[in-house]
Amino acid sequence: MAQDAAPQPRGRSSRRAGPAKPPRRFQGDRSYGALDLGTNNCRLLIARPTNDGFKVIDAFSRIVRLGEGLSTSGRLSDDAMDRAVGALGICAQKLKRRNVTLARSVATEACRRAANGRQFIDRVRRETGIALDIIAPQEEARLAVLGCHKLLAPGEGPAVIFDIGGGSTELVLVEPDGDEPKIRAWWSAPWGVVSLTESEGREALEGPDRVKAYERMRNRARDGFARFAEWLPKDREDIRLLGTSGTVTTLASVYLALPSYDRRAVDGLHVPIDAMRDISQLISELDLPGRAALPCIGEERADLVVAGCAILESILDIWPAAELGIADRGIREGILRSLMARDGYRL
DSSP: OOEEEOOOOOSSOOOOOOOOOOOOOOOTTOOEEEEEEOSSEEEEEEEEEETTEEEEEEEEEEEOOTTTTHHHHSSOOHHHHHHHHHHHHHHHHHHHHTTOSEEEEEEOHHHHHOTTHHHHHHHHHHHHOOOEEEOOHHHHHHHHHHHHGGGSOSOSSOEEEEEEOSSOEEEEEEEOBTBSOEEEEEEEESOOHHHHHHHHOHHHHHSTTHHHHHHHHHHHHHHHTHHHHHHSOSSOOSOEEEEESHHHHHHHHHHHTOSSOOHHHHTTOEEEHHHHHHHHHHHHHSOHHHHHTSTTTHHHHTTTHHHHHHHHHHHHHHSOOSEEEEESOOHHHHHHHHHHHHTTOOO
């Protein structure tokens, strides 16, 4: 079920004034870990603070499809849990091998919704030693903003930052406020690439009327964003849009015609909205083999990318910025910044 928070009242910042603390000197042997177990992916980053941010020293990412079948059964399946535990076991080994000083591991929509989510968390702790924290949608949105807001296009106008996940999509309205934007409103809709695909059915998406199925998914996603759309400012100038998810990085790769994924080319890219719509429409018309043949989509993403396009176009409908910023960073980077800030580092 969607979660929401009323827009925060405009006014002066509630931050307490005080003498600025000098930045802590970086300690080269201190490492931090951030693990994000989503509905579709398991991702890990291990990093060390530097004088101007942090340096990633190890990373891991695997599609585990933890939420597969969740929308119909209400439970995490045995196969899905086995896949996730296997990936988390690798993460545990990396955390140990890298002598991680402080780590935070979070789980999101699949574990929030599943009737056996807590039992799964207990199993993960027993078998891997990893203590997963099932975070609320508001915390998920906050971490995503913290992790990627530096890639917002320059400007003084309001911005929407969104994260298309496997089981939900988080949208956040932010406004400039010094080094870190201020969150004015946020919304979590229960539609991600896995949940929306399963709601429509793979047979409909691969059948002769798949374009109509795509439109139904767009409408479903748009309805899920309706309340957030009511909170958006009416007099909008210099608006900006930034997305962080596998959907936007994949479509950006198609836009660049990359033969294989290249994070350096994608992270921080700004793509004209018309181009993103054209790519989304193209993908919605292709069958599964046609989508799988596109570089950077492949068989691993071919079945879910259509739902991602539907969600993206619905966001573009309610926030028609001129271009879309692409971020290959988000919750994990937000966790790392939070952990390092807690230890006194100024990033």
